[in-house]
Amino acid sequence: MALVPGSPEEANDLLTGSPEKTCLLDGSDSSDVDQGLLDDLELNPFDGLPYSSRFYELLKQREKLPVWKSKYVFLESLLDNQIVVVSGGAKSGKSSQIPQWCAEFCLSVNNRHGTVVCTQVQRQTAVWLAMRVADELDVNIGHEVGYVVPFENCCTNDTVLRYCTDEMLLREMMSNPLLSSYGVIIIDDVYELSVSTDVLLAFLRDILLARPELKVVIISPPGLSSKIVSYYGNVPLVEVESAYSAEVVYTSAIQRGYFHAALRLLFEIHHTQEKGDVVVFLACEQKPLTDFQQEARCRNPTMDPLSPLPLYPHQSLPNTAIRGAWTYGIVIDPRRKVVLTTMEFAEKDMKPFLTPKVEESNLTSMVLFLKRMDIAGLGHCEFINRPDPESLMQALEDLDYLAALDNDGNLSEFGIIMSEFPLDPQLSKSILAACEFDCVDEMLTLAAMVTAPNCFLDSAQEGDVTKPGDRRKFLHPAGDHFTLINIYREYETMKISNASEYDIERWCQDHGLNHTALEMARVIRAELLDTMKRIELPVSDPAFGSDENIMNIKKSLLSGYFMQIARDVDGLGNYIMLTHKQVGQLHPHSGYCLNQNLPEWVLFHEFSVAERSCIRIASEISPDLFMQLVPQYYFSNLPPSESKELLQKALDASAPPAPQDDCEDDVETEDEEQEQRCSVQ
Numbered sequence: 001m002a003l004v005p006g007s008p009e010e011a012n013d014l015l016t017g018s019p020e021k022t023c024l025l026d027g028s029d030s031s032d033v034d035q036g037l038l039d040d041l042e043l044n045p046f047d048g049l050p051y052s053s054r055f056y057e058l059l060k061q062r063e064k065l066p067v068w069k070s071k072y073v074f075l076e077s078l079l080d081n082q083i084v085v086v087s088g089g090a091k092s093g094k095s096s097q098i099p100q101w102c103a104e105f106c107l108s109v110n111n112r113h114g115t116v117v118c119t120q121v122q123r124q125t126a127v128w129l130a131m132r133v134a135d136e137l138d139v140n141i142g143h144e145v146g147y148v149v150p151f152e153n154c155c156t157n158d159t160v161l162r163y164c165t166d167e168m169l170l171r172e173m174m175s176n177p178l179l180s181s182y183g184v185i186i187i188d189d190v191y192e193l194s195v196s197t198d199v200l201l202a203f204l205r206d207i208l209l210a211r212p213e214l215k216v217v218i219i220s221p222p223g224l225s226s227k228i229v230s231y232y233g234n235v236p237l238v239e240v241e242s243a244y245s246a247e248v249v250y251t252s253a254i255q256r257g258y259f260h261a262a263l264r265l266l267f268e269i270h271h272t273q274e275k276g277d278v279v280v281f282l283a284c285e286q287k288p289l290t291d292f293q294q295e296a297r298c299r300n301p302t303m304d305p306l307s308p309l310p311l312y313p314h315q316s317l318p319n320t321a322i323r324g325a326w327t328y329g330i331v332i333d334p335r336r337k338v339v340l341t342t343m344e345f346a347e348k349d350m351k352p353f354l355t356p357k358v359e360e361s362n363l364t365s366m367v368l369f370l371k372r373m374d375i376a377g378l379g380h381c382e383f384i385n386r387p388d389p390e391s392l393m394q395a396l397e398d399l400d401y402l403a404a405l406d407n408d409g410n411l412s413e414f415g416i417i418m419s420e421f422p423l424d425p426q427l428s429k430s431i432l433a434a435c436e437f438d439c440v441d442e443m444l445t446l447a448a449m450v451t452a453p454n455c456f457l458d459s460a461q462e463g464d465v466t467k468p469g470d471r472r473k474f475l476h477p478a479g480d481h482f483t484l485i486n487i488y489r490e491y492e493t494m495k496i497s498n499a500s501e502y503d504i505e506r507w508c509q510d511h512g513l514n515h516t517a518l519e520m521a522r523v524i525r526a527e528l529l530d531t532m533k534r535i536e537l538p539v540s541d542p543a544f545g546s547d548e549n550i551m552n553i554k555k556s557l558l559s560g561y562f563m564q565i566a567r568d569v570d571g572l573g574n575y576i577m578l579t580h581k582q583v584g585q586l587h588p589h590s591g592y593c594l595n596q597n598l599p600e601w602v603l604f605h606e607f608s609v610a611e612r613s614c615i616r617i618a619s620e621i622s623p624d625l626f627m628q629l630v631p632q633y634y635f636s637n638l639p640p641s642e643s644k645e646l647l648q649k650a651l652d653a654s655a656p657p658a659p660q661d662d663c664e665d666d667v668e669t670e671d672e673e674q675e676q677r678c679s680v681q
Contacts, residue, residue: 045107046137046144046160055138062136065093066241071101077236078105078184082208083216085232087225088240094219095120095188096133102184102217103137103145103161114183114214115159119166119200121192123149126163130154133161150422151451151524166196170369171422177376178207184215190228191221193356193385195366202381203373205232231384270306356385363387364425367395368404371411372419398563401634402429420535421528423447426560431528432537433559437552440532440540442485446553448525449484450605450617453517456589457509471512475591478550479619481557481605483591485544488525491518554603554621558629561603565626566615567643568600575602575615578643584613592618601626623650 120126130147146155148164404415421428434443476482566575605617
């Protein structure tokens, strides 16, 4: 069969790169092609080695995926266009197969212009997909196929296809604004509507103009595809058939006891004895499983047993159905979807997709990044989802308070340094302040601990602190931040003592600690230390434990987190935020709750309305120290409150009496002192 240069058949020959039995564009079976052609394709084009038997086993599975039917339509579109939108439902194979085809495209003879990157919102998904695709391509993970997620890079210079989180690709843009090392950029997980993905979608419009050879693929759910096609100017759309159909059934009235309603429906489905699994999404963890087991014992004993498998996705909700289920309850199996709500409620009040994060998230980190990209001439972009104007203004105001902006509203030199750290701007500011207060070593440890996953195991989180060797031994009287430093220091001591991994894991288990989280904290701290050295910032020697060091750590924290202060207004643990007057309680896992000793004023790392309005990671702070370090223009803009009045009294009490004879000079001197006091701000 002759191949016409530039034809789809030539694309097939160049892009396949493996002995796959596939359907050619003319409808014939590739097994009918001359056997000599297949012999030429027996070597893996990614590593030059013969394929293993597992490759062929997985190939048979891949060919059954719904996306496989659209392979050559997609390749034609990619060959002839700069941007392609792929639309399809879940479990169609888009996230695993399309990046492979794009990698084959970049390896083909006529298209050697860079490698392939595919973004994901969740780091776990990026890692899993990279491992799966490496297996399917018959190569080693970390070589031809790899992944880049926060604080973990599993790639080499020879990596052809890399999966990464959307935020990591944004960080790469700070040093490579046009992403010139990539020939194909794939944006996946668009349905998550994350802030980072929205920023990438906006920047890619300018990057495509600057790089005509670049190819961009957007993988979208069907409901968003038309919006994306229009956003990029009516680009080609490849639609993938869905492998699953769903039947939606509504109740006649809202179910108040949604759990028991879902349970009844579950047993009704089970009673039909149809094959398949059932997934029930609920809002709580412990009680449903107990109730399920009790109910199951009362049902028909002749039926096959139901085996419950609890899964806890927590905040990582993959789609709108799951988010809705968190409130109303959903039962799903491969053939049907049953939503326990009325049709009227579903059509009127349930949104088809998640609310875009740029409309409801704190945008301070995003605005800092945009300001950084403005230096490269890419700061102005039109978002596919419009950010909330009030959130944008608040983000600009917060960056101004953190001294990240100059008088013209551009990124200051201080702001440029802050943007170098892969952290929240407030935490970056605290690390930079630690350079002045000579406690960098401790702040790097603390930054790593609050950035890593929660270091406490579930048993400890549930308040099980009665066994010997519990985490009370780590509690520090200065607060939760210092408790985290204590934990890390003891863990690090175990590591450098050459203790075996078994002993270290056993030590973690005995103290209710998460070994994986602590190991992640070590990795994060090492990367932060490398960043400090790269930009030539001073790193102090360890001094944890002295009164001076404790005070310096608090000063460093206040330099970044002065906007996160709360006061116990009634002595019962009801803390009111200084900024927005919301009320919250210390998290039950806080050392203050364990010791039943609640401070009046606290600086906190996180406040979560979703988690019963809890304040997480809090440390006591004095009004005097707060007033010493807070930017005055921030304090003057605080809304009137009892807390503000108390802080003003603390300031007035600490101010020296003004001499009667040269008031004008005193005012000038006071302004100079204030300017010096806020130099780190």
